[in-house]
Amino acid sequence: MEKGLLDGIVVLDLTRVLAGPYCGMLMADMGATVIKVENPNGGDDSRKMGPFVNDNSVYFANFNRSKIGCTLNLKNPEAKEIFKELVKKADVIIENYRPGTMEKLGLGYDVLKEINPAIIYGAVSGFGHTGPLSKRAGYDIVGQAMGGLMSTTGWPGGDATRCGTPMGDVLGGLHLTIGVLAALVNRQKTGLGEKIDVALVDSVASAMENITMIYQSTGRIPQRIGNRYESTYPYDSFPTKDGSVIIAAGNNKLYSILCDVMGKPELKTDPRFLEVRDRVANHEAMREEVSAWTMQHTIDEVDKLLNDAGCPASPVNTIDRMVVDPQIAGAREMFPEIDQPGIGKLHITAAPQKLTRTKAVPRKAAPLLGEDNASIYGELLGFDAEKLAELKEKGVI
Numbered sequence: 272m273e274k275g276l277l278d279g280i281v282v283l284d285l286t287r288v289l290a291g292p293y294c295g296m297l298m299a300d301m302g303a304t305v306i307k308v309e310n311p312n313g314g315d316d317s318r319k320m321g322p323f324v325n326d327n328s329v330y331f332a333n334f335n336r337s338k339i340g341c342t343l344n345l346k347n348p349e350a351k352e353i354f355k356e357l358v359k360k361a362d363v364i365i366e367n368y369r370p371g372t373m374e375k376l377g378l379g380y381d382v383l384k385e386i387n388p389a390i391i392y393g394a395v396s397g398f399g400h401t402g403p404l405s406k407r408a409g410y411d412i413v414g415q416a417m418g419g420l421m422s423t424t425g426w427p428g429g430d431a432t433r434c435g436t437p438m439g440d441v442l443g444g445l446h447l448t449i450g451v452l453a454a455l456v457n458r459q460k461t462g463l464g465e466k467i468d469v470a471l472v473d474s475v476a477s478a479m480e481n482i483t484m485i486y487q488s489t490g491r492i493p494q495r496i497g498n499r500y501e502s503t504y505p506y507d508s509f510p511t512k513d514g515s516v517i518i519a520a521g522n523n524k525l526y527s528i529l530c531d532v533m534g535k536p537e538l539k540t541d542p543r544f545l546e547v548r549d550r551v552a553n554h555e556a557m558r559e560e561v562s563a564w565t566m567q568h569t570i571d572e573v574d575k576l577l578n579d580a581g582c583p584a585s586p587v588n589t590i591d592r593m594v595v596d597p598q599i600a601g602a603r604e605m606f607p608e609i610d611q612p613g614i615g616k617l618h619i620t621a622a623p624q625k626l627t628r629t630k631a632v633p634r635k636a637a638p639l640l641g642e643d644n645a646s647i648y649g650e651l652l653g654f655d656a657e658k659l660a661e662l663k664e665k666g667v668i
């Protein structure tokens with residue numbers, strides 16, 4: 272396999288489930304040597320999370336592909352010393368434990384930076400490593416709730432709603448990745464590493480864009496408004512003969528195209544709809560005008576008519592349609608196939624970064640628990656088969 276952008280960078284990936292593993296996955300697809308370090312007693316929690324094929328977790332397989340894996344019982348004193356030796360050889364450590372867990376193990380950043388001052392230590396947690404709620408455990412749904420996302424997702428009068436995927440975890444993993452990559456660049460100049468402390472809640476809060484700014488600047492508390500957008504209109508789902516279609520005429524040019532395609536050019540100069548702010552203020556009347564047109568067509572007709580003219584529109588894809596879409600699956604190769612031991616052929620989800628010289632691609636199947644113990648401990652620390660057998664016998668690895 273050709274080398275990636277991060278070739279030569281060694282990452283110790285202590286993460287579990289999604290937020291942290293997502294960061295390690297992106298770095299591994301970009302060619303870093305990502306060593307998944309798992310508790311020999313069961314490993315990553317996601318090994319027990321479905322969907323399963325032949326009792327093997329597809330969840331784990333997706334987010335841990337491209338990594339190699341070893342086991343290490345970090346509660347064992349000998350294992351702690353082994354971990355410190357690994358830290359000397361590594362560039363990056365990532366973890367998503369409850370804050371304080373690494374310190375309890377005697378392996379907090381303050382200890383590790385003494386061993387390797389160039390080490391970059393990335394942590395993602397529910398609330399971050401500072402502040403009164405720091406010690407709380409956190410999952411995605413807590414991040415989405417505390418970060419304000421749930422309060423503005425859903426329909427007027429309906430319950431606050433979790434976004435359909437764990438966006439809090441994914442955002443946390445992305446921000447951890449950005450922080451780690453920036454720290455790697457800075458280390459080239461200074462020779463020093465640092466700690467990156469990312470909270471799921473902060474990551475969600477930072478994604479709340481205009482929703483937060485509306486309150487900060489006007490005092491109005493944004494509510495659930497379905498698929499409508501506070502900042503521009505028409506930008507919504509609209510009814511057609513065979514279901515809902517998305518139209519996003521976000522600026523005056525695109526609105527003008529929409530009016531022409533609808534055969535209603537007079538709406539361009541209608542004083543109720545002149546500027547973005549007018550269309551937002553009069554969104555109900557605007558919706559009636561657009562819906563009257565969309566209801567005469569099918570989803571595919573609206574999609575084609577508008578996109579041919581240059582105005583963004585789309586069907587609301589179900590997952591079965593999305594994964595075979597010729598653009599997403601075909602041209603952009605977002606669902607490559609790997610051969611995962613215990614599972615067989617599996618379409619996983621690719622990294623979305625498409626690079627011109629190097630590739631961010633799945634490089635290998637996810638490791639079985641402790642699969643690479645011999646090569647990792649052999650190559651990095653010089654342990655032979657006898658030593659490995661002894662460590663296994665003592666419950667260290």
Ligand SMILES: CC(C)(COP(=O)(O)OP(=O)(O)OC[C@H]1O[C@@H](n2cnc3c(N)ncnc32)[C@H](O)[C@@H]1OP(=O)(O)O)[C@@H](O)C(=O)NCCC(=O)NCCS
Nearest residue numbers: 288289290309310344345346367368369396397408409410
């Ligand atoms: C996910 C989460 C809620 C799980 O809570 P938890 O099960 O209490 O997890 P902890 O982080 O406290 O770690 C569990 C234990 O495993 C131990 N452990 C972890 N890796 C180990 C290893 N390799 N060897 C031995 N023990 C290990 C820890 O030392 C800890 O032990 P303790 O309970 O005696 O302190 C919590 O880790 C958390 O809030 N993480 C940050 C936010 C996050 O990433 N959420 C999930 C997003 S996908």
